[in-house]
Amino acid sequence: MKRGTRIAWTAAAIVVVLLGLNYWHQATHFNKQVTVNGVAVGGMNAQQAYHKLSSTKISNDVYLNGQKIYSGKTTDPGFTSADQSKVKAALKKQVTFFPSKQKRELTVTPSNADTQAAKEMRSAVNEKIAVLNETRKKPVDAKVTWQNNHVNVIEPKKGNYYDQKRLAKYLRNHQYDVVMHLPTYYLQPLGPGSSTIKREQKKLQALNNAKITYQVEDKQYKFNADQVITKATYNGSYHYDTSKVNSQIKKINEKQATLGKAFKFRTHAGKEIKTATDGSYCWKINAHKAGQTLAQGLVDGKSKVDAKTDLEGLGYTAHGLGYGVKKNDGLGDTYVEVSIEQQHAWFYKNGKEVFSANIVSGKHSDGEDTPKGVWYILYQQKNATLRGTSKNGRPYASPVKYWSPFTDSGDGFHDASWRTNWSSRAYLTDGSNGCCNMHPGDAGPAFEAMETHEPVIIY
Template sequence: METLRNVLKKQKGVKYLGKHDAPNRFKKFGIKKRYIDKHSKAAVREKNAVASDALKKGGEENRPDADTRMLPVSDLTAEKAAAETVATEKLLAETADAEPVATEEPAEGTAAAEAVVTAEPVEETAAAEEAAAETVAEEPVMTEEPVEETVAAEAVVTEEPVEETVAAEPATTEEPAEEAAAAEPATTEEAAEETAAAEPATTEEPVEETAAAEPAMTEEAAEVSRAPGTAGLRSGRAQKRRAGRILLVLVIILAVLGAGGFALNQVVLNADTFQSGSSINGIDVSGLTQAEAVEKLTDEWNKKTLTITEKDKKIGAIRNFDLEYDINQQVKECLHPSFFRKLLRTVRPSKRSYTIAMTAKESSRSFNRQFRGLSFVKNNKYTTKTRNAYVDLTSSDFKIVKEVYGDNLDKSKLKKALLSAIARNKMRFSYTAADYYEKPTVLSDSETLKERQAYAEKYLTKKITITGAGKKYTIKPAQLDKMISVSKSGEITVDEKSVKTFVKSVADRFTTVGMTRHLKLKGGKVTISGGNYGNTLNITKETTRLSRVLAEGKDATTEAVFSMTGYGSSSSVTDDIGDFYVEVSISKQHVWCVKDGKTVVSADVVTGNVKEGNGTPEGVFSLMYKQSPSTLEGRNNDGSSYKTPVKYWMPFYAGCGFHDAKWRDSFGGSIYLRNGSHGCVNMPPAKAARLYSYVEAGMPVIVHP
């Protein structure tokens, strides 16, 4: 197939120009680029549709060749005009036969070109020029055969008024060859150079050369120019433009509606106050914020009165509840419900009435006081008290004791019922006594009790005995149950806090400090209590020791841990003094020191001044220490201080003790009543020295009347 480029090369004085000179080519042929682009794109679309149908049908006979393959509309390539190729080639063939190939003699080329010009009508010539310009205006797509594709770029000749053609005619310049080259776009720069090399420069008559290069218009070419589907493509583009405008309008409408909806939601629906005509539980909350609504509801609700009746007879009432209600979240939901409910209440005022539960957080002092004052609560009488079933840990076989159904009032249940009535705005409460009898919660046939019984038989039968100070104590199953727990795997856990509580509870059984003692002494039979002497159980150490024993889960007998023990026999709590002690008789003003049951010291003494309130303290004390010599310091009753040096000092309680008093001339009798000591036991120096030689720290000192 002979291409348009080759045909043009044969024309005298006509040069195929590159794509950059296309505008000049358009001008030379007097064709508007807008008109060319419009019809070129329409032709490409139609060609693409034909090619697509062929591909869908399949088969080699229906497969389009290289000249009819689909091309994008945007690429104005030479191949878009394949549908018009036959008509165009006929037109070019006639033109080629009428014109000689361009040579280096521009004058002859011009004459030859003029010979081709016939007496065709002006309109047909103009249409041919416009068709040529339309063909040249197309941008070719890069393919493997750029030269051959250029042929397809020849535009379809269409009929255009003479006036439009004339208006499109560009002004002639001194370089018409370059302008002509611009009318034929080259596929590549190399194609443009080849075209320029094959054609000679034009003469100074550019108009005549151009006229010679133009092919003669024929009826067949005119028919081809009327490409089928052009009107349909125009209609399609118009429909797309209309659809785009409709879409734009819809977007604008949606945006306006969205903005309006947002404004409505923020200003009206999401307002911080209730709308006019709003009420909660019949209480007007119009114009109130959430916090204000909660406060008003609370105040109004607490003003109500709850009337209690039994068989339609009033038996009590509670008013001025002074309760605090858990309604914040409910009020918030009333103020800010879902969007559709907001919208509904905006247009329908009847939807602005709400009902919520006025649930009290807890009963108030005022409510509790009035509840306890109700006659049927305060004067409740019953014949049998309700009791749960349980495992008797005091019995040897841990038997299960059955539950008991009584007729005593379940006050907790009744109070909850009254608060529930207030929450539901049921201010008239009907009371039936039987409905509020306390009921057992643990029954004898429950699996829990059976498991409890088995647990007791396995773990609470351990015999653990504590001994000390002449006494012993065996831990009871109920006590053991509070101190230990056993997992399903049999691991024992000890609760040390409970163990410490138990140790404190039994400490008095082993502690003799301060206890009342009935003693037979050198001064006679006496009953004495108080003092700091005796056995003292060490609570901390005993708790640790017992916890360790309990964790072993075995029978055990252990010795109690004491922080202080007496000198007496460990086998008797009542005889912890033993046979080594110092006895002081206040009434007899005498001292005895007994060791191994024998008196080793006996002396008259002077005790504390009773008149001045400095009497010697009574009780059983433990000798603190002994010191020789020593200086006694203190204050007189008049506030003056004193310092008295002594040779022997044996304190037994605070600042009171035995010491020598060489400043006294006599001892015993009633001296202590008027001229006694500051609380110490004054002794003759020789007797004090003898006593000092016998006493030991920790031994008991018994001071009795």
């Protein structure tokens, strides 16, 4: 063998030996910057590291940002001989082929750890971090808004609010460190590139250039998204500012709604009159509800929505009554007609008179007149006791067999067994407290001739 060849083989052998020695050392010793439970074990073998760990007491002190935030009671480390295998496993976990200066924080749970002291420490530290956060600034996530057919992304803002969830996890994982130095984990805002923000963008883009038709009785009104929605956001569900559409809903109400308006009504005698504008049998569109209905319809890709879910009214039901009714100028053909002048009531079903009777209305001389206008039967009850206070201040409690109220203030149809004056002029000086008194013999048939929510036209 030539001399050059022998030198090369010798050099190679030396390299192999050195690499072998290096691997052996790496496999049996911790790297320089490694700690186990906060104890520096760099350069030690498993046995040496175990002895150091088992002889180092745990202070249970906790530091954050260089300041001690918890002073714990010193406890024994709690290692037993059974834990030597755990230390060996930790050593194996950090092995690298070549020496490494990378910092590694490893954890080994001692078999006889003081779990109560650790639990008290975690609880106290979590509470302390919550207190510290009270004076700290929370981050502001990126925000996505929709406006004028365009999706806008507002940049996030960082804060110095501690991330309690991450710190609590670190506490659990390092609860047996000899001294706890918490990392400075700040709560991070969601950025424009996050999956959450991208999902919000996609959801709001559904509004771009969307159109919808609003059905109000027999009329249709067409809207673009930017005519309905001033601004929209999405965070799992849609939220809309729909004040933009309010002026249009106001115009629709002026054109079609019946709240505060008089009805044209043809009396039993065939005379056409205009009712008083007072009354509770009416409806109008609630602008906020309408905006939400339209906005949701736009998001859902609907071509048309109906105003019937957006109504409001007066009286016992706040939903509004008479929407979609076209007969008899919106009053329909089932109703009660009451003439104060004639002191008489007529009861109609499907356009036919089914009963009529004399009544005594509210006492005119005391200003307790039965109110004129278009009301409705709020509900019906048998065997009720009517309670209230007369105009003169005297309380009353009157048992009746049949009770059909039509105003929130307590006016309605009922039998009046106590009444003796049934003159057609009785209401002027000897009338009721506002109700329509009926003969006991008439009250039952009248009760059966009425139904809840039907209009009561008083003129």
